[in-house]
Amino acid sequence: MEDLGRTLGNLIHQTAFFNITFGNLIMIAVACVFLYLAIKKGFEPLLLVPIAFGMLLVNIYPDIMVEAKNASNGVAGLLRYFYTLDEWSILPSLIFLGVGAMTDFRPLIANPKSFLLGAAAQFGIFAAYLGAMGMGFSDMAAAAISIIGGADGPTSLFLASKLQQTSLMGPIAVAAYSYMALVPIIQPPVMKLLTTKKERQIKMEQLRPVSKLECILFPVIVTIVICLILPTVAPLVGMLMLGNLFRECGVVRQLSETASNALMYIVVILLGTSVGASTSAEAFLNFDTIKIVALGLIAFVFGTAAGVLLGKVMCVLTHGKVNPLIGAAGVSAVPMAARVAQKVGQEEDPTNFLLMHAMGPNVAGVIGTAVAAGTFMAIFGV
Numbered sequence: 001m002e003d004l005g006r007t008l009g010n011l012i013h014q015t016a017f018f019n020i021t022f023g024n025l026i027m028i029a030v031a032c033v034f035l036y037l038a039i040k041k042g043f044e045p046l047l048l049v050p051i052a053f054g055m056l057l058v059n060i061y062p063d064i065m066v067e068a069k070n071a072s073n074g075v076a077g078l079l080r081y082f083y084t085l086d087e088w089s090i091l092p093s094l095i096f097l098g099v100g101a102m103t104d105f106r107p108l109i110a111n112p113k114s115f116l117l118g119a120a121a122q123f124g125i126f127a128a129y130l131g132a133m134g135m136g137f138s139d140m141a142a143a144a145i146s147i148i149g150g151a152d153g154p155t156s157l158f159l160a161s162k163l164q165q166t167s168l169m170g171p172i173a174v175a176a177y178s179y180m181a182l183v184p185i186i187q188p189p190v191m192k193l194l195t196t197k198k199e200r201q202i203k204m205e206q207l208r209p210v211s212k213l214e215c216i217l218f219p220v221i222v223t224i225v226i227c228l229i230l231p232t233v234a235p236l237v238g239m240l241m242l243g244n245l246f247r248e249c250g251v252v253r254q255l256s257e258t259a260s261n262a263l264m265y266i267v268v269i270l271l272g273t274s275v276g277a278s279t280s281a282e283a284f285l286n287f288d289t290i291k292i293v294a295l296g297l298i299a300f301v302f303g304t305a306a307g308v309l310l311g312k313v314m315c316v317l318t319h320g321k322v323n324p325l326i327g328a329a330g331v332s333a334v335p336m337a338a339r340v341a342q343k344v345g346q347e348e349d350p351t352n353f354l355l356m357h358a359m360g361p362n363v364a365g366v367i368g369t370a371v372a373a374g375t376f377m378a379i380f381g382v
Helices: 001-011 023-037 045-060 078-087 090-102 107-112 114-120 124-136 139-150 153-162 168-180 183-196 212-229 231-249 253-260 260-275 286-318 325-330 334-348 357-377
Strands: none
Touching: 001 325, 023 045, 023 168, 045 078, 045 168, 045 260, 078 090, 078 153, 078 168, 078 260, 090 153, 090 231, 090 253, 107 114, 107 212, 114 286, 114 325, 114 357, 124 139, 124 260, 124 286, 124 357, 139 153, 139 168, 139 286, 139 357, 153 168, 153 231, 153 260, 153 357, 168 183, 168 260, 168 286, 183 286, 183 325, 183 334, 212 231, 212 357, 231 253, 231 357, 253 260, 286 325, 325 334, 325 357, 334 357
């Protein structure tokens, strides 16, 4: 009978109820809110569902992220192995391969001025960098945090790992991916505040046709130019452009389909769950996390505003041929930001179709954020 009681006691003490903390309960609640937003409200479910579930798992069973050296049997937790691929920059680079295979760069090729709008939206990154420095973060930590302003989760993880800011990867990644998912909520008020009804109603001319040769040469030329100037960003830009070359060259259909479908979604599962699992209560619930989330929001708003303001300047210079709303799509959230520009434009005029025009700055923003990350790595000699 005594043995039975001891056995039952051991069984009860092995449940999570005896180890869970108030902080864990808070994070479980946050995970449930994320799941609600993803499933019920449709806020980028492909991102939020795996992130939220990883967050849920690690706050119920912390050993799922335990390192091998701290494990009783010498074997790391399942999601720790996934997370190691984040730290090695493997998963972010593979995400870029899939994004490249899914992205049509024709709107950017047809209207190269879109590069300027994509570059303007990166202003939020450098605003966040200065803000983080002002809040007491080190220069490398500030650089890693600042990429949140581009609303680019993979690049945020890539730079944080390269700058050895692994302790901040969890908050940085969650903030970046959360803002990517919340683009439809954050951007419209800024866009409407900075534009007039007349500007939002501007209809843009149809883009010129782009030849197949241009589509094939574009990823090759971009890779050569950017990687010669910033070699450290070759893993991101190289994978992005390789994926796009798969798409456009027309002779490797199987590779293009694999990169844009099966491989992409496998990597999203690994990346999303491991990012979510980095948000244990002990690592996430601190003042630095609050500062990072606040900085990310400020940077995202600044980036959106900078893109819209340059759009207004281009509108004036072209005598009303550019709708300033497309400038907001210069952040890297593809294609969410372009869809938001389309939606806000159609609220003023249902016959106004801005999506393809907004895709130019949107894909330029992906390249711009990678270049910003490469610039930081060059500055710090990484």
